[in-house]
Structure formats: structure tokens, C-alpha cells
Amino acid sequence: MDWSFPPEAEEFRNEVKAFIAEHLTDDVINSTHDGTIHNWDFHKKIAERGWLGGAVPADLGGGGKSALEMAVMVEELQLAGAPIDGMGVAIVVASVVLELGNDHLKEAIVPKLLSGETLVSFGYTEPDSGSDVAASQTRAVKDGDEWVINGQKMWTTMAHIADYVLLLTRTNTEVPKHKGLTFFIVPLSTPGIEIHPVHTMGTERSNATFYDSVRIGDEWRIGEVDGGWEIMKAALKYERGIAGGQFPSPPLIDAFIEYAREASRPDGTALVEDQLVRERLVRAMIDVEVCRGFAYNTAFLASEGVMFGVEGSMTKLFASESYKKHSKWFIEMAGIEGLISLGEETAPVGGVLDEHFRHAPVTTIYGGTSEISRNLIAEGLLGLPRTR
Numbered sequence: 001m002d003w004s005f006p007p008e009a010e011e012f013r014n015e016v017k018a019f020i021a022e023h024l025t026d027d028v029i030n031s032t033h034d035g036t037i038h039n040w041d042f043h044k045k046i047a048e049r050g051w052l053g054g055a056v057p058a059d060l061g062g063g064g065k066s067a068l069e070m071a072v073m074v075e076e077l078q079l080a081g082a083p084i085d086g087m088g089v090a091i092v093v094a095s096v097v098l099e100l101g102n103d104h105l106k107e108a109i110v111p112k113l114l115s116g117e118t119l120v121s122f123g124y125t126e127p128d129s130g131s132d133v134a135a136s137q138t139r140a141v142k143d144g145d146e147w148v149i150n151g152q153k154m155w156t157t158m159a160h161i162a163d164y165v166l167l168l169t170r171t172n173t174e175v176p177k178h179k180g181l182t183f184f185i186v187p188l189s190t191p192g193i194e195i196h197p198v199h200t201m202g203t204e205r206s207n208a209t210f211y212d213s214v215r216i217g218d219e220w221r222i223g224e225v226d227g228g229w230e231i232m233k234a235a236l237k238y239e240r241g242i243a244g245g246q247f248p249s250p251p252l253i254d255a256f257i258e259y260a261r262e263a264s265r266p267d268g269t270a271l272v273e274d275q276l277v278r279e280r281l282v283r284a285m286i287d288v289e290v291c292r293g294f295a296y297n298t299a300f301l302a303s304e305g306v307m308f309g310v311e312g313s314m315t316k317l318f319a320s321e322s323y324k325k326h327s328k329w330f331i332e333m334a335g336i337e338g339l340i341s342l343g344e345e346t347a348p349v350g351g352v353l354d355e356h357f358r359h360a361p362v363t364t365i366y367g368g369t370s371e372i373s374r375n376l377i378a379e380g381l382l383g384l385p386r387t388r
């Protein structure tokens, strides 16, 4: 089996590495410590390189970059700990609009998204529907030429810095739940919308968003009335297309090695000489290599035009669960020092051990929980019967 990438992908890897060396400064990383994993300047520089547009499929008018090149880009940015939440959202929404949106949306949204000037947040989850996203209750009712929207969304991450929300609504209560949904791209400046911050233990800032008689024209609808499930599937398809890799652990491992070199054991020797510390570091690095195997497999499938499904769930499940395990190991081994938070003067390696320990569990929830991923793998790979 030949795991090497084609020369053009390796050349592109070098280009991405050089970009990171030049633009991913400490200031950029520190700017995300307020909980918003997005930095406008960094994002715009990625856009200026043409990498957002490059990730959009060629048959939709984007292109230039292959699935393997995209995988390489995501891998290098994640390994370096770059803030790329906005990048993923921009690529997914631009691709969905280009495939299924009307001319108004294509003109109003896509150029600004791909030039890095604007963002669209995802408004799927509600207080009573997360994993079961099709149970969405936010209502959209047609009134003349307009739609009137009422309801509440939970976890509308980045809504406070975005100009739009890709909003999942219920337009029909008389049909099975998947068949009565409609999507809109709603300008967040529309009267009747409130955005309230939600701060997580993982130090992220997300939002609860409220929609009180929000009126928008039909030109903001994407897809057919009651055909929202098609938009959902398209969004998932493009998300999978760019999410080749999942590498949350390497920046944590690097930080822990730095810490363990400096910290002493009671006998005065360095913590990094401890056998258990060394064993766990090696185990964590092996897990990263397994992640790489999953990531390259999904990237390879995408490059062959195969729409992968269960492979994406395996990648996400393994990467997030192993990251959670590593963050627990490292905080245990750092002892009480490891719990000192970001911003505290005495925090070792800037407090990032604590930051990762708080953040890691969240990665097993968003983008599909571990339980849902296990269900999908059990059904899709092992052929076990559906449980719901």
C-alpha cells in the first residue's frame, strides 16, 4: 500500500507550512482565547490565497484544489492549532448555495464568503432537538410574499460575529418530521433577532438565538419549501468533503512535552524522564498516527469521488475520544499545576493544559455526539439493527 501523496499535494503542503510560519502568530492564537475560534485577519489571508474558493468543487465554479490538497491544508492548519472554524463554515455554505441556492443568494452571499468578508453561522440545534435535528420546532409561516419566523436556536456558534444564519425551520406539521422542514439564510441584522452569549466550560463562546416575528422575503429561502432535508444532506456532504482530518491532540502533546521537560519530579529529575509519562506520550503519539490513517483514508476516498459516510464518523469518534483521553492523562500527570487556567501568571505553558482539558469533551458532542457516531458505525459498518 502506497500512502504517499502526489507531488502537487506535497508541494502544496510546503506552501501551507510557509503560510502558517508567516501568519499564524502568537497574537492570532491568543485572540481565540476569548472563546471565538476565528480570527478575521488570518481568515482573510487564507481567502486571499484563494484557498476558500479552491475548496469549492470545480463543477460548482470553484476548484483548483483536489481533495488530497484540501486534506493536506486542513491537516497542517490543525496540527499548528490554527483557528479555522470560520473556514469550514464558509466552504460548506458557499458550496451548498452554489449547488442549491437561488440567484439572489449566489450573488448576495457567495462572493463575500469566499473573499473572507462574511460568515454564516449554523442554526440547526434547538433546546429540545440536537441529535434528532429533524425534530426542529422553529416555525416559518408564509404571509404574502414574506415568511414570518418564530422560535429559538441553541448553540448558534459564531452568530455574534456572523452576518447570516443558515436556519432550519418547520414549515409543515402535517407530514413526517423530515418532510416538513425548510431552510433559510437569514440576515442576522433583521429586526426580531436576539443573540445571547453562552459560555461553555470548554472556554468557547457560543450563542442562544431568538427569533420573534422575524420577517424575511422568499429570496432568502434555500431549497424547496418542505425540502429542507435535501439542504441538510448537502451541507453534510460538503462538510465531509473538507473534513478529511481531525488532529486536535498534537498541539496539546507539544505543550505537554514542553511542560514535562521543565517540570521536576520530587527527586529533582525532569518529569519527562518518568516511565509513565513517557509511555503515555508514546501512546498519545500512536493515537495521532491512527488519526492520520483515518484522515488519509477519507481523503483518498474523496479524491476517488467516493462519498464516504461511516469512515467520517470513525475519524471523528476516534480523534475526539482519544483527544479527551490525552487531555485527562496530561492534566493528571501535571498535578495541581495543570489546573491553573489561561491568563494566570503561574500557569504552566500558558495554561493550555487546563484549556485543552476543558475543551476536549466538547469535541465529543458537536458535529455529532460519540453515541450517535457509534450508532452510525454499528449500523453502517457492522450491519447491526437500527435502535431508533
Ligand SMILES: Cc1cc2nc3c(=O)[nH]c(=O)nc-3n(C[C@H](O)[C@H](O)[C@H](O)COP(=O)(O)OP(=O)(O)OC[C@H]3O[C@@H](n4cnc5c(N)ncnc54)[C@H](O)[C@@H]3O)c2cc1C
Residues within 6 Å of the ligand: 121, 122, 123, 124, 125, 126, 127, 128, 129, 130, 131, 132, 154, 155, 156, 157, 158, 200, 204, 206, 362, 365, 366, 367, 368, 369, 370, 371, 372, 375, 388
Ligand atoms: C460548543 C458547541 C458548539 C456547537 N455549535 C453548534 C452550531 O454552530 N450550530 C448548531 O446548530 N449546533 C451546534 N452545536 C450543537 C451540537 O451539534 C449538539 O449539541 C449535538 O448535536 C447534541 O445535541 P444535544 O446537545 O441536543 O444533545 P441530545 O441530542 O439531547 O443528546 C443528549 C445525550 O443523549 C445521547 N443520545 C441522543 N440521541 C441518541 C441516540 N439515538 N442513541 C444513543 N444516544 C443518544 C447523546 O449522545 C448525548 O449524550 C454545538 C454544541 C456545542 C456543545
